[in-house]
Structures are given as C-alpha cells and as structure tokens.
Amino acid sequence: xxxxxxxxxxPHEHSxxxxxxxxxxxxxxxxxxxxxxxxxKTEVREGAVITVLVALxxxxxxxxxxxxxxHVPLVGxxxxxxxxxxxxxxxxxxxxGVQGTFTxxxxxxxxxxxxxxxxxRRRGGVPLVVGLALGGLLGSLLAWWLGVRLGPEHDVIAHAxxxxxxxxxxxxxxxxxxxxxxxxxxxxxxxxxxxxxxFGPRDPEPPQYPTQTPLDxxx
Numbered sequence: 628x629x630x631x632x633x634x635x636x637x638p639h640e641h642s643x644x645x646x647x648x649x650x651x652x653x654x655x656x657x658x659x660x661x662x663x664x665x666x667x668k669t670e671v672r673e674g675a676v677i678t679v680l681v682a683l684x685x686x687x688x689x690x691x692x693x694x695x696x697x698h699v700p701l702v703g704x705x706x707x708x709x710x711x712x713x714x715x716x717x718x719x720x721x722x723x724g725v726q727g728t729f730t731x732x733x734x735x736x737x738x739x740x741x742x743x744x745x746x747x748r749r750r751g752g753v754p755l756v757v758g759l760a761l762g763g764l765l766g767s768l769l770a771w772w773l774g775v776r777l778g779p780e781h782d783v784i785a786h787a788x789x790x791x792x793x794x795x796x797x798x799x800x801x802x803x804x805x806x807x808x809x810x811x812x813x814x815x816x817x818x819x820x821x822x823x824x825x826f827g828p829r830d831p832e833p834p835q836y837p838t839q840t841p842l843d844x845x846x
Contacts, residue, residue, distance in 0.1 A: 673748070674758030681740050681762025681815070682769060688736050688811075689773030695732070697724040698779070698797035703787025712783050715795050725800065729771075730807040737763055737814025744819055751823040759819055763812030771808065775800050 699722050700715040744759055778800035780786045790796045802808075 667754075670752050670754040674752075674754030677744055677755060677758035678762040678765070681744075681759060682765035684736060684740065685766030685769030686773060687770075688732055688766060689770035689777070691732055692729050692770060692774040693777040693800065696728040696774075696800065697721040699725070700795045701783060701787070701798045702795055703783075703790070703792055705792045710784050710787055712787055714798075722803075726802065726804045726807055729774075729802060730804075730810045732770075733763075733767055733807060733810030734814045736766070737811040737816075738818045740811075741815040741818030742822065744815075745822040745826075750827055751820070756816055756819060759815045760812040763815045764808065767808040767811045771802050775802075 701712055702715045704711045704713070740763065741759060744755060748755060775781075779797040781799045783798065786796050787794075
C-alpha cells in the first residue's frame with residue numbers, strides 16, 4: 628500500500644477552499660466590551676446627589692401641606708373641673724382632607740421630580756432610580772416633620788385653656804395614614820421608568836460579521 632498523494636491539511640492550517648473575512652477596520656471584535664453610560668462610580672455619585680436634592684424638596688412639601696390642608700376644629704368644655712376636648716363637627720371630613728392633601732401633594736412632587744431627573748440624564752440606571760426613591764421617601768418624612776412643627780399646638784388641653792371654654796381651635800396636624808409617605812417615591816419612580824421606557828436610549832443591536840465563506844470546489 629502507498630500513502631495518499633494529497634494528504635489532508637493539518638488542523639492548524641487554513642483550507643484552500645475557504646475564504647476567511649475579518650471585521651472592518653475600527654469595528655469591535657467578538658468578545659470586546661463597550662462602556663455603556665458614564666460608569667458605575669459616576670452613576671452612584673449622581674444617585675447620591677439626586678437623593679439629597681429630592682429630599683430637600685420635602686421642606687417645600689411640608690410648607691404647602693401646612694398651608695393648604697384643612698384644619699380639624701376642636702372645642703374645649705370644662706365640666707366638673709376637668710377639660711373635655713371633642714371635635715366640633717363630628718361628621719366633618721377635615722381629618723380625611725389632611726391625609727388626602729398630603730397624598731396629592733406627594734404624588735405631584737413625585738411626578739415633577741421623576742420628570743426632572745429624566746430630563747437631566749435622559750436615561751435610566753439603578754443608582755438613579757434608587758436615589759430618586761430614597762430621596763422621595765426622605766422628602767416625605769421631612770415634610771411630615773415640618774408640617775407638624777408648623778401646625779397648631781400639640782397640647783390640646785393647654786390650647787383649650789388659652790382660648791377659653793367653648794371656643795373653637797384647630798387640632799394639631801397628624802398623618803394617620805402612613806401609607807401617604809410612599810406617594811412621593813412611588814410616583815417619582817413610576818414617572819421616571821415610564822419616560823425612560825418611552826423616550827430613553829435603545830441598546831444597539833450587535834453587528835453581524837460573516838466568519839467564513841465556503842467556495843465551490845468545482846471552480
């Protein structure tokens with residue numbers, strides 16, 4: 628037996644019937660990574676800035692809540708040497724209005740802050756969303772604290788003694804529905820994510836490059 632005249636090429640050599648094409652000059656190679664966005668460190672810093680700025684807006688929310696919320700009227704009655712404090716209008720909806728005013732203001736502040744952050748960066752990102760949500764929550768807590776501090780006196784007995792028996796005076800501001808504190812961060816994240824999904828940048832599709840083109844052996 629004799630050895631074949633035309634032995635197959637070694638595995639490491641290219642076949643004569645194949646043409647190998649490389650990507651165009653300047654195109655990213657397979658496995659290469661492109662940096663998307665400003666980088667994680669920059670996004671974390673931006674998220675921290677957003678948290679502080681959004682939280683400081685809670686001062687304005689607290690001021691508006693104190694000015695716009697309806698007051699619950701109370702009346703003091705001195706009987707048998709002791710003071711009794713009761714609501715003047717037992718069927719009034721002022722108490723519900725206190726909670727509703729805070730919730731509506733929180734939703735409005737959330738929508739504005741979510742829009743402002745999107746217009747500033749024009750993109751999404753976990754640090755931005757976390758900073759927006761955390762800032763909204765801190766802003767709600769700050770607004771709650773400021774509104775209570777600016778509102779009527781908390782010692783209703785002392786207030787009733789000061790105004791006199793049978794004289795109407797406003798009840799201190801209270802936020803019984805603590806879920807209202809979440810209205811700001813909820814609206815902010817929802818608006819920001821919605822705008823990012825509609826108008827944010829899209830991820831580019833990966834380029835398609837042919838790796839090899841077989842030739843007709845008959846040629």
